[in-house]
Amino acid sequence: MLPLDLPFAVLRVALTAHEEVHLPPFPGSKLEGAFGRALYRLACTQPHRETCVGCPLRSICPYGLSYAPVQPPEVTASSLGTPPRPIIFRVAFGRDQVVQAGQPLTFGLVVVGTALTQLPYLLAALREVGEQGLGRTRGRLELQEVVSLNPYRELEVTLLKGGDLGVTLTPLVMRPADLPAIDAPRIRLQLRSLLHVKQGGTMVEDLQFPIMIKALQRRMGNLEQVHGGRQSLGADFGALPELARSIQTTYQYLRPASQLRKGSRRGEKTIMDGLLGTLEYAGDFAPFAPLLRLGEQLGVGKWAHFGAGLYDIEEGP
Incomplete structure (x- = not known):
């Protein structure tokens, strides 16, 4: 953790x-x-x-x-x-x-x-x-x-x-320690808003579990180091993504979605784009539960402060 x-x-x-x-x-x-x-x-x-x-x-x-x-x-x-x-x-x-x-x-x-x-x-x-x-x-x-x-x-x-x-x-x-554990061997993430996660400068369309965990670590680590107690300073950010390789991606149904956003300056416009749909994973989620729960509430990926990258976790047998 x-x-x-x-x-x-x-x-x-x-x-x-x-x-x-x-x-x-x-x-x-x-x-x-x-x-x-x-x-x-x-x-x-x-x-x-x-x-x-x-x-x-x-x-x-x-x-x-x-x-x-x-x-x-x-x-x-x-x-x-x-x-x-x-x-x-x-x-x-x-x-x-x-x-x-x-x-x-x-x-x-x-x-x-x-x-x-x-x-x-x-x-x-x-x-x-x-x-x-x-x-x-x-x-x-x-x-x-x-x-x-x-x-x-x-x-x-x-x-x-x-x-x-x-x-x-x-x-x-x-706090992270207060969030519920995930004991089920399978979970489904229902993407409620645009999820835009980058790797190598481009948006990822194949959301394997290690990619999600790496994005969640980056998001929560950044928030914690700027607005929290900074306990993650100097922590090993490579261990959990490596462990995440043991989790199987059993199902993906994703579709692109986008919206034009007007900026605060005259003529300023941005296309907000991302993915909506369903992700299913199988494995032992105990080490990843705090990050997954934080993402459920705080979002992940680009434009998260607008509400992008929100999902619901459904546990299954």
């Missing part, structure tokens, strides 16, 4: 539309952008700066910590050219959707590591997300509640209700 000190909290956010809201099949980037703008308006004390680079408050600002994190000087991993963000949106890939006035919009949000200390700011930003409008028509929404939950134990705590920010500021925090 890769040593990881990586606390996190899973939130469920519920809003109600006041106007029609038009969302794309994968709305994670829209939600992330709206949340970022709301957090910036609440937290930034130096709005005259074009970027967070050079800001003396960057390391303590709620916006800087979440949207422009700084790589710690002791972390030198080559995969950390851009430090990962500690705020992760949990949304599935589906179809274009229109949320009619009066209808609910619900999504998940994961807060990781040091970002948990900024929870009051994050909750306040969630309250502001719908005020400026969301989606293609900028439909306005109103926050109904934010609930902290443990999806493995059916526990829930209400953090915020409507405009009341003082319900509780104590979320249900989980």
Whole structure:
């Protein structure tokens, strides 16, 4: 097991539309952008700066910590050219959707590591997300509640209700050691959002188990070294991918999917692409269970902070 000190909290956010809201099949980037703008308006004390680079408050600002994190000087991993963000949106890939006035919009949000200390700011930003409008028509929404939950134990705590920010500021925090084991000899991964894992600079289309484990190690190690306790610094990242060779890939049904994403700058566009479908593996999953469970909640691969690379684990005989 890769040593990881990586606390996190899973939130469920519920809003109600006041106007029609038009969302794309994968709305994670829209939600992330709206949340970022709301957090910036609440937290930034130096709005005259074009970027967070050079800001003396960057390391303590709620916006800087979440949207422009700084790589710690002791972390030198080559995969950390851009430090990962500690705020992760949990949304599935589906179809274009229109949320009619009066209808609910619900999504998940994961807060990781040091970002948990900024929870009051994050909750306040969630309250502001719908005020400026969301989606293609900028439909306005109103926050109904934010609930902290443990999806493995059916526990829930209400953090915020409507405009009341003082319900509780104590979320249900989980750690890798708290996540359930995987005892079954077979598992199925149902990919809920675009999975884009690279190897040698290109997207992998044959997702053998060692490739998944290597990608999960990279993702969780990077998050832990920037936003967690940094226990994985100097750890052996080669042992688990080598052990993963003993796991058989028994079934793959994957299909490509993509979506155009507009950036924050005028004319900036990106194609988000990846794979959806089903993966089945067979073997002894005990050494890999913490990483697999972390991926189930925090995602893996490119665009994971938008909610890409999410999957559900189903255990089988």
